[in-house]
Amino acid sequence: MTAVVEAGRREAQQAGRAFPECRILALDLCQAADLARLEATLAAEKPALGWVVNAAGFGKFGNWEAVGPDWAGRMIDLNVKALVRVTEMCLPYMAAGSRIVEIASTAAFCPLPGMNVYAASKSFVLFYGRALRRELAAAGRKVGLTVLCPGPVRTDFWAIGNETYTLKQLGRIDAFWMTTAENVVRHTLRAARRNKAVVTYGFWNGWHRRLANCLPWSWLMALSRKLI
Numbered sequence: 619m620t621a622v623v624e625a626g627r628r629e630a631q632q633a634g635r636a637f638p639e640c641r642i643l644a645l646d647l648c649q650a651a652d653l654a655r656l657e658a659t660l661a662a663e664k665p666a667l668g669w670v671v672n673a674a675g676f677g678k679f680g681n682w683e684a685v686g687p688d689w690a691g692r693m694i695d696l697n698v699k700a701l702v703r704v705t706e707m708c709l710p711y712m713a714a715g716s717r718i719v720e721i722a723s724t725a726a727f728c729p730l731p732g733m734n735v736y737a738a739s740k741s742f743v744l745f746y747g748r749a750l751r752r753e754l755a756a757a758g759r760k761v762g763l764t765v766l767c768p769g770p771v772r773t774d775f776w777a778i779g780n781e782t783y784t785l786k787q788l789g790r791i792d793a794f795w796m797t798t799a800e801n802v803v804r805h806t807l808r809a810a811r812r813n814k815a816v817v818t819y820g821f822w823n824g825w826h827r828r829l830a831n832c833l834p835w836s837w838l839m840a841l842s843r844k845l846i
């Protein structure tokens with residue numbers, strides 16, 4: 619994280635742009651004590667938060683027996699419980715014009731055997747984000763909320779969750795589907811500034827979303843088993 623911030627600072631300096639002040643907190647968001655530490659830091663420093671991006675998340679793939687209760691619980695703790703908690707603790711420090719980006723996944727669009735808890739956790743993020751956006755608008759808060767639903771992106775995500783994927787399967791996903799984090803981030807920031815409710819990146823992921831809205835989920839579940 620420090621390296622990313624330093625790279626951003628250097629890039630801003632070279633381009634003659636201002637770089638925002640940064641404070642890095644190393645937290646395990648599955649731990650109640652670390653969540654409490656974040657909440658206490660916010661309460662003590664009362665920062666004006668321009669952007670809140672809930673990116674922490676992981677997916678452990680495989681059927682229910684292969685994933686097991688410990689990994690399933692951690693996915694729910696991080697992808698669901700921590701995301702809600704962080705969003706709610708940041709909201710008091712967000713003024714009109716500030717923005718929240720909740721990171722879900724294209725896995726949110728329909729139930730997915732082989733990644734049942736991960737897909738369900740991301741459906742939660744999609745539904746939670748859309749409903750909270752309405753609540754904020756109804757309360758006149760003028761805080762934007764965009765749910766990002768990325769398809770496969772080349773990051774460490776695949777190193778954690780994909781022991782169940784063979785190299786051949788990953789190669790197939792990579793060739794057809796994967797993109798870079800830079801592409802997704804650029805596209806998402808533009809969409810969030812325009813206050814879009816939900817954003818996907820890429821041709822296939824756009825189709826995935828459209829098809830999930832009109833085809834029976836039983837067909838999509840069968841198709842996804844063939845593809846991945």
Ligand SMILES: NC(=O)c1ccc[n+]([C@@H]2O[C@H](COP(=O)([O-])OP(=O)(O)OC[C@H]3O[C@@H](n4cnc5c(N)ncnc54)[C@H](OP(=O)(O)O)[C@@H]3O)[C@@H](O)[C@H]2O)c1
Nearest residue numbers: 645646647648673674675676723768769770771773774775
């Ligand atoms: N990559 C994809 O293909 C893809 C597709 C759809 C959705 N997504 C979603 O995109 C989001 C970002 O993932 P990514 O692709 O950037 O994967 P990544 O490179 O593995 O990044 C995951 C981030 O989550 C953090 N994290 C993991 N466990 C944590 C914990 N207990 N407490 C605090 N932070 C924790 C990691 O921090 P450390 O580095 O310190 O461990 C890391 O910064 C995730 O929500 C993921 O579900 C990814």
